[in-house]
Amino acid sequence: MGSKKKRAEKKKDFQKTKLRVGKTAARPDNYTDTSFTAKSISLPNQTIAKPKQGATTNNGGDVDLAHHLQLVKHHSASTRKEVLAFIEAHLPSNSASYKQILTVTLSLLTDQSESVRSAFVSLLSACADRQPGFLQLHMRSIVLFVHSAMSHIRGDVRATSTQALDILITKAASSLVSGFLVKTLRSFFSLLSWTLSDDKKAVSLAVNTTASLGGVTKKTRARHLAVLARLLQATLFVDDSEKSGTDWTRCSVVHPQTPQFMIPQNPQAFAQLKLFVEELPSQRASSGASGNGTYTLSDVDAVSTEDIETRRKVIEDVFLSPLRKNLVATSKDGGEVGAEASKCLQILDKFEGELKAQRAEE
Amino acid sequence: MGKKRRAAILPTNIILLQNVVRRDPESYHEEFVQQYSHYESLRDIFLLNPSADQGTDFADLIGFVSAVCGCYPKETAKFPDELKNILLNNHRSLTPDVREKIIQCLTMLRNKDIISAESLILTLFPLLEAYSSNSQNASTSSHHAKAVRSQIYSTLVLLLKAVNTGAKNQKINRSTQALLFNMLEQRDGRGLWATKLTRELWRRGIWDDSRTVEIMSQAALHSDVKVSVAGARFFLGADKERNDALEDDLSDDESFDMNALKHKAQHNKKSGKRGKKIEQALKTMKKKNNAKISATYLNFSAIHLLRDPQGFAERLFTDHLTNKNANRYNLEQKILFMNLISRLVGTHKLTVLGLYSYFLKYLTPKQRDVTQIMASAAQASHDLVPPESINSVVRKIADEFVSDGVSTEVAAAGLNTIREILARAPLAIEQPLLHDLVEYKGSKAKAVMMAARSLVSLYREVAPEMLHRRDRGKVASLELQSGEKKGLPVFGIESSTVTTIPGLELLSKWRQEQGEQDENADENDENWAVVLQDEEEESEVEGDWVTMDSDKEYNISDSDDEEKEDKTNDNKDEDDSDLELSDDENVKESTDAAEDADQPAKKKQKTVATDSTAAMNELLSSRILTPADFAKLEELRVQAGVDKLIGKKQHNEEAIDSTSLLGQVKYKQLREERIAHAREGREDREKFGSKKGKRDAPHSTTNKEKARKKNFVMMIHKKAVQGKQKLSLRDRQRVLRAHITKQKKKGH
Structure with missing residues (x-):
């Protein structure tokens, strides 16, 4: 027989506990606390935001690219390239998803692998073809990345950087030169290891970065120069092909300057005002043209190059003489590079000739 | 390539x-x-x-x-x-x-x-x-x-x-x-x-x-x-x-011992390199002293640097302890604030009267962390608080903690706390209560007995009149009889005002005994050399502030003063004469000062007082005290037992350690502890321990051992065993005796 204590304990198991006023009932032995605290509760299978993953194609016949966009940051270069090719092949019809594609893939402009970079360039041009106005809309961010690639520390990244710029010039030249001309030209100077100012200490890059050392082959240099020539062409001369619709100068019913006061046709026409862009405050007061009406190297950054007159003035005041000096030096090298350089020189000559004619008229 | x-x-x-x-x-x-x-x-x-x-x-x-x-x-x-x-x-x-x-x-x-x-x-x-x-x-x-x-x-x-x-x-x-x-x-x-x-x-x-x-x-x-x-x-x-x-x-930083280096330099062969080494060491030493313990590094404690301690303490008390939202704080935090306020009150001798009644609520033996609260209650008491306020605290502690019904630990803590409070404010207890508390000196518990005794020795020092005659002790009784003691301290009168350099009369007496052989000791350069003291000593001296009353005049013997005097009296002919002149002034001033000081203590014998003051004046006016003199003075004071018993002075600034209030508690040891303790005592005493199971020299089992280990059932029918039962009483006794003597001879 068990002891008295044990018997009492056994008996207690079968006794009913009394409920008392003002006290909470005792919890049973097998009670499990299931309460928990969490900052937010999400039920992924009940979400209404995303359609079911099961089908690879949705109603429009488009491929769902969400998965592929994640793979864009894959560690293997070949995967990245293939993903880009896949996206290019399955570009969606819905224009809304292009922004997402661009923001995800844009950083591949400075990718380590050359094949990825060229795949991205072809994707960019494909996007531009599918969506008119695409480049104009995202010009700001694309140009920023192009500049970043042009000043990249790796030579091969720099070498391919003008491919993307070339697409911009071919497909959206006006919005490029009207918004980002000065910085692009500056980037060109550092890309081609030319110097803008005549400082003594500014000669180092020109000495060090010869083609034999930095891996900058003559071919890439020629490519850069070709792009530069197209940029100059787009900057200095009005492209007649883009002119559309009515010729306002002939118009007699309304005032000939009316188009300047109409709502602009191109996307993000007021981007220059930087109303919705976060930028660091710059200490330098943007003064526009200095006292004698000519721009200098220091204040040219703040100038808006919206119209062709300003662009021409900027080129004439700041960039013309260093460009000419360096191009002449390059054209003496001969070969493909020399030919491209002399092409650029021809454009500049044409520009100067027009200028002289203009001056003579006045 | x-x-x-x-x-x-x-x-x-x-x-x-x-x-x-x-x-x-x-x-x-x-x-x-x-x-x-x-x-x-x-x-x-x-x-x-x-x-x-x-x-x-x-x-x-x-x-x-x-x-x-x-x-x-x-x-x-x-x-x-x-x-x-x-x-x-x-x-x-x-x-x-x-x-x-x-x-x-x-x-x-x-x-x-x-x-x-x-x-x-x-x-x-x-x-x-x-x-x-x-x-x-x-x-x-x-x-x-x-x-x-x-x-x-x-x-x-x-x-x-x-x-x-x-x-x-x-x-x-x-x-x-x-x-x-x-x-x-x-x-x-x-x-x-x-x-x-x-x-x-x-x-x-x-x-x-x-x-x-x-x-x-x-x-x-x-x-x-x-x-x-x-x-x-x-x-x-x-x-x-x-x-x-x-x-x-x-x-x-202390990587080298300066003294050792100096000693080595005395005995080793002198060389340029060694000399440079010593110089370098000296330089670094100096630099260190300058950087760390320089005069610019004022080591004031934070409590001393407060701009408005009274306002701070009052706001702390009202905002954090008595305010309606004081219950935001848990007990530990409240104790923290109590501790801080009481430190402030004790250090700056502030008056925050609400604090004492606030303590009353917490002073019960069942209260958690009550010793810390008691420690702060003790810290908060000082002699500028009206005794009635502190008295309530003392009474409460006595009622709650010190009675026959409580455990000895509690009683000891209560008595110790009361002693700490009374050491700071001796007037905060009535005579009957003190008598009651003193009765615990006969307690069987050691902690309680010691606490009560410390209370007795405290009152022997500050107010022996409040004790029973039998508790006063020899020294205090003698002092009472001769009238040296000034009687009960009174609230609002400071008893510890210092008007002269304490112990100066001892110095003058000693100098008389020495026969004043070094008349011009103050002109000797050696006496001016300040002996480098240890840091502890220095801090002690720093802590020993001398109270100066604004309305009294002091004569400060200072070399600067004398220089000034010299300058003013430059046109006089002889140095001696002008020294005497200034001496006369000094004497007058100092006697005035001494009389002022003596006024509250009328009982003091007039003759003794005048003697000591005269000696002092004589000494002060004749020469300038050198650091050597001060060192001697300190020594003489120690000899004379001036700074005896409970430390030199009751420091209000000292924090009370709450664990010390419990007294020495000896808890019953656990079994493991007892065994470990015994083991400790046995170490290195093999000679005295039992020899059981140990052999001096290795050998095989003896017959005796075999017999002892032999199975009981095998032995029980043997005659040698059975016969023992059948022995007569007398034979049995004889065998037993023989066995005992044999054992004794063997030396066991």
């Missing part, structure tokens, strides 16, 4: 470029410009979409530009401001790595003196506030917030330390302190960082002025629980921390 020119190798990664740019900034100018424009484009990309993850490029470039910033000041003029702007405006969207990198770079720029310390502090402080633990914003209270906080915190501490090495940079200190004040003005928990920073800087001895203490007093009065508790902790523990840190520093 042909050798390539080193300079011609184009840097293909940023670290390499940084290296070559630093070596030769001129020739790599264009590369730098290229990278700077790359930085600019990356910065713009970043600003376009700050929260996107751009990889490590941006952080790397920031690091690069800030590393070589000093080489191209013109090109990078805007760079620090850009960093600051990014950090201040976009710190929420920055990735943790970039944020850390930017803070690092700003610190680097500060170290290169490209940005000022003020601007760095102004940049970092808003972040510290934004990332404080209880800010509501979810993005700043992520798990990275802690890392950010600690980074900023350590940066700030190091910065302020760097700024304050050598001379203190008061401008930056003031501006930083103003920022801390601003942080404390908000009513939320951000002020906690102000307290942490201040405490750390105080601990390192970088900030040690009253403004710092003012910050912490604001923190202690703060409405937020954490902040106010941190403030109170500072006042209670920071000074000990600081001294510990200082001692650590000192002991760390």
